Amino acid sequence: MAQDARGEVYDLLAARGVSRRDFLKYCGSVAALLGLSEMYAPQIAAAVESGAKLKPVLWIAQGLCTGCTESMAQSRTPDVPTVVLDILSVNYWETVMASAGSDALKAITETVDKGGYILIVEGSIMNGANGNTLRVGGRPGREDVKEAAKNADAIIAVGSCAVDGGWVKAAPNPAGATGVSEYLASVGISKPIINLPTCPVNPEWIVAMIVDVLLVGKLPALDSKGRPTLIYGSTIHDNCPRRGHFENGEFVEKFGTVEEKKQFCLYKVGCKGPQTYTNCPYVRWNDRVSWCVESGSPCIGCGNFNWVDNDAPFLTRTSNVKLPGIGGVAPSTVGAVLGGAAAVALGVHAVVSGTQGRVGKGGPPETEKAYDRKKAAKGGDK
Amino acid sequence: MSGHGHYREAHPLPLMLSHWSNLISMIVLVFTGFYIHFPFFAGFMGAARSLHFFFMYLLLVTITARIIMAFTVKDTNQMGTKDRDWDWKNWIPQAENRHQLIETAKYYLFMRKEHVISAKNGALQKIAYLATIPLTYAIAYAGFAIYTPAHQWGIWPFFEAGLTAVGGDMNMRIIHYFLMWAIILFTMIHVYLANIYGVAPTKLMFFWIETEDPHDRYHQ
Ligand code: HEM
Ligand code: HEM
Ligand code: SF4
Ligand code: SF4
Numbered sequence: 001m002a003q004d005a006r007g008e009v010y011d012l013l014a015a016r017g018v019s020r021r022d023f024l025k026y027c028g029s030v031a032a033l034l035g036l037s038e039m040y041a042p043q044i045a046a047a048v049e050s051g052a053k054l055k056p057v058l059w060i061a062q063g064l065c066t067g068c069t070e071s072m073a074q075s076r077t078p079d080v081p082t083v084v085l086d087i088l089s090v091n092y093w094e095t096v097m098a099s100a101g102s103d104a105l106k107a108i109t110e111t112v113d114k115g116g117y118i119l120i121v122e123g124s125i126m127n128g129a130n131g132n133t134l135r136v137g138g139r140p141g142r143e144d145v146k147e148a149a150k151n152a153d154a155i156i157a158v159g160s161c162a163v164d165g166g167w168v169k170a171a172p173n174p175a176g177a178t179g180v181s182e183y184l185a186s187v188g189i190s191k192p193i194i195n196l197p198t199c200p201v202n203p204e205w206i207v208a209m210i211v212d213v214l215l216v217g218k219l220p221a222l223d224s225k226g227r228p229t230l231i232y233g234s235t236i237h238d239n240c241p242r243r244g245h246f247e248n249g250e251f252v253e254k255f256g257t258v259e260e261k262k263q264f265c266l267y268k269v270g271c272k273g274p275q276t277y278t279n280c281p282y283v284r285w286n287d288r289v290s291w292c293v294e295s296g297s298p299c300i301g302c303g304n305f306n307w308v309d310n311d312a313p314f315l316t317r318t319s320n321v322k323l324p325g326i327g328g329v330a331p332s333t334v335g336a337v338l339g340g341a342a343a344v345a346l347g348v349h350a351v352v353s354g355t356q357g358r359v360g361k362g363g364p365p366e367t368e369k370a371y372d373r374k375k376a377a378k379g380g381d382k
Numbered sequence: 383m384s385g386h387g388h389y390r391e392a393h394p395l396p397l398m399l400s401h402w403s404n405l406i407s408m409i410v411l412v413f414t415g416f417y418i419h420f421p422f423f424a425g426f427m428g429a430a431r432s433l434h435f436f437f438m439y440l441l442l443v444t445i446t447a448r449i450i451m452a453f454t455v456k457d458t459n460q461m462g463t464k465d466r467d468w469d470w471k472n473w474i475p476q477a478e479n480r481h482q483l484i485e486t487a488k489y490y491l492f493m494r495k496e497h498v499i500s501a502k503n504g505a506l507q508k509i510a511y512l513a514t515i516p517l518t519y520a521i522a523y524a525g526f527a528i529y530t531p532a533h534q535w536g537i538w539p540f541f542e543a544g545l546t547a548v549g550g551d552m553n554m555r556i557i558h559y560f561l562m563w564a565i566i567l568f569t570m571i572h573v574y575l576a577n578i579y580g581v582a583p584t585k586l587m588f589f590w591i592e593t594e595d596p597h598d599r600y601h602q
Binding site: 224225234235238246247248249250251267268272274275276301304305306310311317318319321331332334335338339342343346349350352353356358359360361362363364365366368369370371372 | 419420421423424425426427428430431480481482485489490492494495496497498499528530539542546549550551552553555556559560562563566567570571574578579580
C-alpha cells in the first residue's frame, strides 16, 4: 500500500480539522449511499487515498449561478466532501482555483492530453448565438466541455443545469440552454454520462460517484436517463417522513397554520414529492442536517427533468397548462369550464327538444334515408 | 329510441352486468380521482388511493371482458326485434347506418325534424361507444405510468417511454386528469341521450325491464 500517499492524505485532512475517524465514518456513509455495507469503509478510504494520486478532476463551469459550487464549498466546517474533492487533485475549478486566465485554461489542455481524469460539468450548455451566449477564454464556453469530454474516464453532469439545462433552459430559453448529454451527442461524442440533477446538486452524491468510479473502476448502474438508480430510484413521496399524514388525509392548507406546526403533509400547498425521484429524504442536505420537506417547504421538484417549466407554480398542486391566446391555466379550471359548458349545452338541448316535442319519444321516424330520397329524386339507380 | 319495444335480447345478462360494473367503477374512480387530484376534505387519502387502485383493475378486467363478449355474445342488432346477431355489429356502423352519420348529427342539432333510420345503435352512438375502449385503455396507460409500483414490472419500459414522450410524471398526471374529463363528458352526453327520448332503454339496461310495443316487426 502506498503508505506515503496515505500519510499525505491524512495530513491534508488534519490540516482542515478532519480526523482520521471522521474520515472513515464518512466513508462508511458513502458506502451506504452506494448500497454497500459499512464494511467497505476502509476500502473506500483506500480508493480515495490512491485515487488522490491517480485521478485528476476537471470541474468545468458553464451557464450557471454557481450554486452547485456553493453547495460543495460552503459549509460551517470544512466538511468531508469538500476535503475529498480537494484531495483528488482538482486540476481545474475556475470558481475556487487560485490561478486565472490562460494559465488556468492550460491546465485543461494538459490534463486532457494526459487522459485518465474525471470530468465534472456544472451549468447548462449555452447554445444561443452559436454558443456565444457564453464565452470563456475567447471562444464559446461549450468548446471547453467538448475538449474536456474527449479523454475523460467518466463524465459527471452535476446539478439540473448540466443535466438538461435546468432553470436556465426554462421557457422561453433565450440562451438556447441544454444539458451536457444532449450537447455532446450533438457534436458526435457518445460517452456515458452520470446525471446528478437537483438544484443545486447534493455534494454527497458527487463524492459517492467519484468514489464509485475509483473503487469499482466503472460507472454505477444508471437508469435510462443516466441517473444512478441508487440515488434516483424512488420518489421522495415514497420515503417521506410526512407520508403518514398524507395517507391519513392530514394536509397543510395554508402556511402559518396549526396544521403546518403539526408538520402535516404539504401535498395541497404544492409538494412535488410524488413526482420527484431523489433520495433527499434520507441523504438530506447541509451535512445531513435537514432537507426541504423536513424544514417545512414543499418539494419544488428540482430533481426533475425540465423542472421549472414542469413544476412551477411551486405552491400549487399541478403545473398550469398553456393555452394559445390565454396563457397558463390550472388543469382543474380547464376541466370545470369544459364540464360546465357541456352541462349548459345539454340543458339548452333539452329545452329545445321540449319545444320540438321530442322529449320522451324522439322525433317522428323517417320512412326512407335522406340519401336514398335524394338519389331517387335525381333518377337514381332504380 | 323509444318508438319501439325494448327486449332482453337487446342487452343479454352479461352485457347488463358489465355495464353495471363499468358504471360503479367509473363512479368510484372519478370520485377518488377528484380527491387524489385535490383532497377537498380531510381524512380520506389512504382510502381514496386504495379504492382507486382496486377499481382500476376491475375496470380493466371488465372492459377487456366486454371486448371478448362482443365476439362471443349475440344480441339484437336492430330496433324492435328479438333476432340476434354478433354483438360487435352494434359497435361498428352497418348497412343500416350507411349515409346516416351527417343526418344523425343534423337531427341532434335540430336541422331536421324526422328521426333517422338506423340499426339498434345510431352511427354517432356506435362511434362514441367504440371510442370509450381506447379512452379507457389510454387512461389506464397514463395511470400506470404514474403508479410507482409499476416501476418494478417487466413491462415498465413500455410506460417509461410514454413518460419520456410527454416530459415526465407531472405532465402524465395532467393527461390522466384530462382523460377523466373526456370520460365525464362522454358520460354526460351518453346519459342525456340515453334518456331524453324515453327511459325504456335505461330500464332495460339497468334492471332488465322490458317495454313492449305492439307495432314491432317482432309481433307481426
Ligand atoms: C384504469 C386504470 C387506472 C389506473 C391504472 C389509474 C391509476 C392512477 C394512479 C396511480 C393515480 C395516482 C395516485 C397517487 O399516486 O396518489 C391516479 C390518479 C388519478 N386518477 Fe386514475 N387510474 C385509472 C383510471 C382512472 C379513471 C377511469 C379515472 C377517471 C375517470 C381516473 C382519475 C384519476 C384522477 C383524476 C387522478 C388524480 C390525478 C392528479 O394527480 O391530478 N383514473 N390514477
Ligand atoms: C347513470 C349513468 C348511465 C346510464 C343511465 C346509462 C345508460 C345506458 C343505456 C340505456 C345503454 C343502452 C343504450 C341502448 O341500447 O340504446 C347504455 C349502453 C352503454 N353505456 Fe351506459 N349508461 C350510464 C353510464 C355509463 C358510463 C359511465 C359508461 C362508461 C364510461 C357507459 C358506457 C356505455 C357503453 C360503452 C354502452 C354500450 C353498450 C354496452 O356496453 O353493452 N355508460 N348505457
Ligand atoms: S410532504 Fe410531499 S413528499 Fe411528503 S408525503 Fe406529503 S406530498 Fe408526499
Ligand atoms: S426535496 Fe425536492 S426541492 Fe428539495 S432538493 Fe430534493 S428534489 Fe429538490
